[in-house]
Amino acid sequence: MGPPLHLVHIKILAADLLSLTVLQTSPPSFLRRGRTVTRAELVGIVVSRDRREKFLRFLIDDGTGCVPCVLWLNHQYLNANVSSELSASDPNAEMALKMSEEVCLGTLLRVRGKMVMYRGAIQISVRDVVLEKDPNVEVLHWLQCVRLAKECYDLPPPSAPGAT
Amino acid sequence: MVSAGIKPGVPVILRELEPSSEMFKQGASLRVTGILQSYDMDSATAVIKDGSVSLKIDTQNLRDVSFRTNSAYQFIGELQIHADNEAILQARIGRNVDGLDLNLYQSALLIQREQEAKLRSSRRT
Numbered sequence: 001m002g003p004p005l006h007l008v009h010i011k012i013l014a015a016d017l018l019s020l021t022v023l024q025t026s027p028p029s030f031l032r033r034g035r036t037v038t039r040a041e042l043v044g045i046v047v048s049r050d051r052r053e054k055f056l057r058f059l060i061d062d063g064t065g066c067v068p069c070v071l072w073l074n075h076q077y078l079n080a081n082v083s084s085e086l087s088a089s090d091p092n093a094e095m096a097l098k099m100s101e102e103v104c105l106g107t108l109l110r111v112r113g114k115m116v117m118y119r120g121a122i123q124i125s126v127r128d129v130v131l132e133k134d135p136n137v138e139v140l141h142w143l144q145c146v147r148l149a150k151e152c153y154d155l156p157p158p159s160a161p162g163a164t
Numbered sequence: 165m166v167s168a169g170i171k172p173g174v175p176v177i178l179r180e181l182e183p184s185s186e187m188f189k190q191g192a193s194l195r196v197t198g199i200l201q202s203y204d205m206d207s208a209t210a211v212i213k214d215g216s217v218s219l220k221i222d223t224q225n226l227r228d229v230s231f232r233t234n235s236a237y238q239f240i241g242e243l244q245i246h247a248d249n250e251a252i253l254q255a256r257i258g259r260n261v262d263g264l265d266l267n268l269y270q271s272a273l274l275i276q277r278e279q280e281a282k283l284r285s286s287r288r289t
Contacts, residue, residue, distance in 0.1 A: 014172065015280060047240060047257055048170055061240065061257075063175040063195055064280060106229070106259040135238075135264040139272045146279045 005032070009041040009112045010153060013145050014065030017042070017115070018122055028117045033154050040124060041112045042067055043132065043141035046105055056100045060111055060124075062138070068123040069111055071100055099129040108132040110141075173240030173257070177270050178214040183249050192243045196221075196253060197261060197269065203231040209252075212237055214266065220252040229258040236261045 010032075017040055021031040030037050044062030054074040059066045075093035103109065113126040132138070173195035176187050187194065196219055198212030208224040210231060221239050223229065231237075241255035 013276070013280070016283065045173075045240065045257060045259070047173070059170055061170075061172045061195075063172060064276075066170050066172050106257045108259070135236075135261040136268065139265070139269050142272050142276045146275055149279065149283075 004035075005153060006036045006038045009039040010037055011041045011141060011144050011148055013142070014042065014044065014060070014062045014067045016064075016145075016149070017067060018065050020115070020122065022117065022122065030115050030122070033156075035153070037115070039112065039114055039127075041110065042124070043108065043110050043138050046103055046107050046109060049103055049105055051100070056103060058103050060109060062141075067111075068118070068121065069113065069126050070118070070123060071096060071103070071126040071129065073097060073100060095128075099126070102129050102131040108135065108138060110137070175273050177273070178212070178217040178219055181217070181219065181243075181251060188245070188251065189243065190245050193241070194243055194253065195238060195240045197236065197238045197264070197266065200231055200233050200235055200237050202233060210237070212239075220250075221258075222252050222254045223258060225254070225256055226258045229260070232260075236264055236266070238264075 016032070020037065023029040023031065042060050042062060044060035044067070046058055047061040047066060048059040050057045054072065056071040056073060058069050058071075060069055073093075073096050075090050075096065108131075110130040110132055111124060111126055112128050113124040115122055116125045117123070171193040173193050174187065175195040175197075178196060178198055181188055181196075196212065198214040198219065201211045201213045201218060203210045203223075208222065210221040210223050211218050212221060213219075221241070222244075223231075223239075238259055238261045239253055239255040240257040241253045243251055244254055245251050
């Protein structure tokens with residue numbers, strides 16, 4: 001059996017992410033071939049964007065599916081009891097705002113974050129966003145997803161026939 | 165506005181867009197890639213080419229995309245097929261992809277499709 005997957009951002013294609021098994025625990029758990037996964041890394045094109053006061057919602061299309069992502073911009077509310085000076089200079093808030101500016105229609109992004117359920121569908125609660133300027137990065141991501149699925153993520157558990 | 169109803173633009177190679185292909189369907193959401201051959205500002209119609217195959221792109225819904233002939237572009241949108249089987253992609257997303265290794269892109273696409281087909285069939289069993 002491969003190493004535990006729940007501690008890392010697994011490189012994954014949208015179709016695979018959106019077809020994970022969801023266990024209705026609290027909070028929900030996500031399984032890939034019986035193994036718990038919690039975080040994902042996607043590369044795709046922004047095809048939709050909705051900026052609100054406290055969050056930015058966007059869709060990433062990697063050709064296999066569209067993944068809803070949410071980037072929270074509500075740090076000032078969470079820091080309401082911290083002094084206003086400290087709150088204004090919160091590096092997380094600054095970083096989130098900066099990242100939100102990278103999310104434009106048609107841009108190629110690498111998105112990492114936690115898998116969550118929202119209105120019955122899987123979405124990514126974004127930890128970080130990187131603007132990818134080299135279009136070949138997406139091709140590399142596809143191939144990495146295929147290789148990692150074969151060599152790591154989808155290895156059978158030790159009790160299953162064919163496991164080594 | 166984020167809409168859950170947006171379908172993924174399935175990547176296709178231009179030569180696959182033949183009337184007999186399962187991707188050649190009215191309203192199909194596709195992602196196409198090619199070299200810009202021409203751009204008509206009046207009709208906002210671009211023509212991209214890959215090898216000997218070309219495709220018309222309606223770009224009237226695109227903003228902030230500047231068109232340069234002989235540059236590589238990628239478009240996501242819906243396929244419109246006219247009565248004479250002439251196809252045009254109604255683009256909703258467009259981007260310049262200069263530097264993209266088209267041969268590598270197409271080879272990787274075939275590998276990725278093969279893997280996805282295997283995954284789908286393993287889920288069915």
